[in-house]
Amino acid sequence: MTTPLRILRAGIAWAFPLAVFSLVAIPAVAQTSAAAYKAPRLLGTPNPNLNGLWQAINEGNWDLQVHAAQPGPPQFGALYAQPPGPGIVEGNEIPYQPWALAKKKENFEKRFVRVKYDAFREIPLDPEAKCYLPGVPRATYMPFPFQIVQGNKKIVIAYEFAGASRIIPLEKVGEAPVDSYMGWSAGRWEGDTLVVDVTGFNDRTWFDRAGNFHSDALHVVERYTPASPDVIRYEATIEDSKVFTRPWKISFPLYRRLDKDALFMEFKCVPFSEELIYGHLRKQAGK
Amino acid sequence: MRHRILASVGMPLIVAGLLAAAPAAAQVAAAAQVPAAKAAAAKKWRTPWGDPDLQGSWSNTNIAPLERPAKWAGREFMTEQERAEEEKKRARSEGGSFYDSSWTDGRTSLIYDPPDGRMPAPTPEGKKRQAALKAAFDRARNNGPYDGPEDMEIRTRCIIRDALPRIPATYGNSYEIVQSPGSVAIYHEAIHETRVIPIDRPIDRRPHLNAGVRQWFGDPRGHWEGDTLVVETTNFNDETAFQGSTKNLLLVERWRRAAADRIDYTFTVSDPETWTKPWSASIPWHSAGQLFEYACHEDNIDMYGILTGARADDKKAAEAAKKGTK
Numbered sequence: 001m002t003t004p005l006r007i008l009r010a011g012i013a014w015a016f017p018l019a020v021f022s023l024v025a026i027p028a029v030a031q032t033s034a035a036a037y038k039a040p041r042l043l044g045t046p047n048p049n050l051n052g053l054w055q056a057i058n059e060g061n062w063d064l065q066v067h068a069a070q071p072g073p074p075q076f077g078a079l080y081a082q083p084p085g086p087g088i089v090e091g092n093e094i095p096y097q098p099w100a101l102a103k104k105k106e107n108f109e110k111r112f113v114r115v116k117y118d119a120f121r122e123i124p125l126d127p128e129a130k131c132y133l134p135g136v137p138r139a140t141y142m143p144f145p146f147q148i149v150q151g152n153k154k155i156v157i158a159y160e161f162a163g164a165s166r167i168i169p170l171e172k173v174g175e176a177p178v179d180s181y182m183g184w185s186a187g188r189w190e191g192d193t194l195v196v197d198v199t200g201f202n203d204r205t206w207f208d209r210a211g212n213f214h215s216d217a218l219h220v221v222e223r224y225t226p227a228s229p230d231v232i233r234y235e236a237t238i239e240d241s242k243v244f245t246r247p248w249k250i251s252f253p254l255y256r257r258l259d260k261d262a263l264f265m266e267f268k269c270v271p272f273s274e275e276l277i278y279g280h281l282r283k284q285a286g287k
Numbered sequence: 288m289r290h291r292i293l294a295s296v297g298m299p300l301i302v303a304g305l306l307a308a309a310p311a312a313a314q315v316a317a318a319a320q321v322p323a324a325k326a327a328a329a330k331k332w333r334t335p336w337g338d339p340d341l342q343g344s345w346s347n348t349n350i351a352p353l354e355r356p357a358k359w360a361g362r363e364f365m366t367e368q369e370r371a372e373e374e375k376k377r378a379r380s381e382g383g384s385f386y387d388s389s390w391t392d393g394r395t396s397l398i399y400d401p402p403d404g405r406m407p408a409p410t411p412e413g414k415k416r417q418a419a420l421k422a423a424f425d426r427a428r429n430n431g432p433y434d435g436p437e438d439m440e441i442r443t444r445c446i447i448r449d450a451l452p453r454i455p456a457t458y459g460n461s462y463e464i465v466q467s468p469g470s471v472a473i474y475h476e477a478i479h480e481t482r483v484i485p486i487d488r489p490i491d492r493r494p495h496l497n498a499g500v501r502q503w504f505g506d507p508r509g510h511w512e513g514d515t516l517v518v519e520t521t522n523f524n525d526e527t528a529f530q531g532s533t534k535n536l537l538l539v540e541r542w543r544r545a546a547a548d549r550i551d552y553t554f555t556v557s558d559p560e561t562w563t564k565p566w567s568a569s570i571p572w573h574s575a576g577q578l579f580e581y582a583c584h585e586d587n588i589d590m591y592g593i594l595t596g597a598r599a600d601d602k603k604a605a606e607a608a609k610k611g612t613k
Contacts, residue, residue: 120588121588132582147470149470150465151466155465163478163481167463180580182479261493263485270584271444271446273584274444283434
């Protein structure tokens with residue numbers, strides 16, 4: 001039985017040499033610390049403890065790829081303008097098939113224009129603006145915290161945005177019985193890395209506000225590797241034979257929310273989206 | 288970092304001494320009331336880190352109505368035969384094997400306190416509010432007018448499925464519980480959200496959110512009382528209005544593993560602005576199968592259809608009026 005005190009001692013034992021070492025060789029540590037770091041275990045299990053409130057700090061939700069600042073709606077001045085970002089795609093290239101690259105551009109152009117969406121509705125395309133379930137991996141790098149609740153048999157990840165959540169069984173699961181927004185997750189431990197294989201997606205979520213998208217053939221493999229007490233290295237391999245010419249990868253750190261009062265809160269955005277979706281169907285004065 | 292070390296090492300040592308007396312006494316008293324077999328069963332359900340284990344997929348489907356119908360007056364439970372008949376009746380009314388909602392533990396009502404199985408009398412103000420809410424609900428569900436999205440009720444709008452605490456519905460009664468040492472997640476299949484409940488020892492419990500901060504599912508705080516998870520939720524918003532309550536509803540829920548395939552669940556609600564006294568209900572959770580994603584808002588063609596229809600009616604009425612004036 002591992003006691004909390006032993007975990008703490010282990011933590012100090014690791015932290016001290018790393019701290020000293022990092023003074024002399026910062027780049028080396030950056031490269032090797034994820035591999036060298038031994039995370040505290042989830043008590044009574046052989047697995048690292050990933051529990052907590054986490055958040056990505058990057059601009060991937062605006063555009064996965066490297067991008068400069070862009071103005072927002074002029075009536076709001078500097079508010080809602082796009083911050084610049086180095087991108088989160090390894091090698092920066094998203095290997096679209098030619099038709100798909102054109103579709104990505106169209107997505108962006110029509111993101112706020114009312115267009116025929118399905119047999120019934122004419123609504124703007126941008127799924128985030130409509131408060132749709134954000135999909136995977138996007139939920140991970142939206143500018144909202146999410147909570148990992150890691151049990152011994154399953155893991156729940158609860159995202160603040162849209163009240164989205166996922167159940168990740170830590171065992172073999174069959175094929176996805178039906179397509180969904182957040183996909184069908186199967187988790188497993190590879191050493192200290194939580195690997196989540198996600199299939200069964202529909203084609204209705206985007207990767208970002210730039211219109212980057214996928215089809216229902218999307219297959220995502222996520223890897224969560226603890227790198228320090230307050231950092232998880234996150235990687236996702238993205239594969240979609242209908243849209244891309246080869247698999248590609250995004251990666252970035254997740255940070256623990258250390259704020260004194262950090263707490264999982266609600267962002268139930270459906271009411272915020274109603275004017276955008278239904279506004280044109282309001283009763284007009286005098287009609 | 289210094290903070291964290293203090294919190295994880297210092298506090299337990301100091302607190303352990305303070306705590307030793309009171310809970311131990313409470314536990315002995317409680318244990319004396321629990322039959323030995325039940326206590327032994329409870330011991331079995333432990334997580335690897337030693338907490339009572341509530342994890343799994345559960346359903347709170349139940350055929351008992353919230354309030355006791357007159358025909359069961361004076362009786363908390365049915366006989367086995369009556370129960371079988373009620374289940375058969377329910378199955379028939381759903382056309383055979385419809386939503387698998389015929390589960391019952393034989394209660395004649397979910398409410399067990401007050402003992403007459405009915406909600407306590409409303410306050411005069413509560414009565415007025417409940418009538419107004421019911422009228423608004425009927426308007427939203429039946430007659431309109433539908434001038435804009437806000438004229439529909441929260442379920443039609445896919446904001447939340449139902450207020451807390453959850454009363455069984457015709458379908459969509461599945462829940463998944465996953466636990467970790469500091470929090471319990473309760474995933475609601477309908478409609479896909481998770482309650483993340485921070486679990487603290489009562490002594491170092493974090494205070495509720497500032498009273499000005501209101502959420503659809505409120506602000507929960509949990510702790511273990513022996514084998515029972517006790518969760519206190521406050522900070523609801525005006526629109527959740529459980530059975531006509533105000534946003535100041537105080538909800539206390541209790542989950543206790545009773546068997547491999549069952550959790551005993553009870554809740555107590557207090558809201559002096561609505562009811563003259565608190566009341567409680569018992570809704571056992573029983574094993575459920577696989578949960579699925581319940582995306583609601585994304586394919587909400589009802590809202591679109593109702594508003595489109597209302598505008599078509601407006602147009603027709605305007606044309607008729609024009610003809611009339613000619």
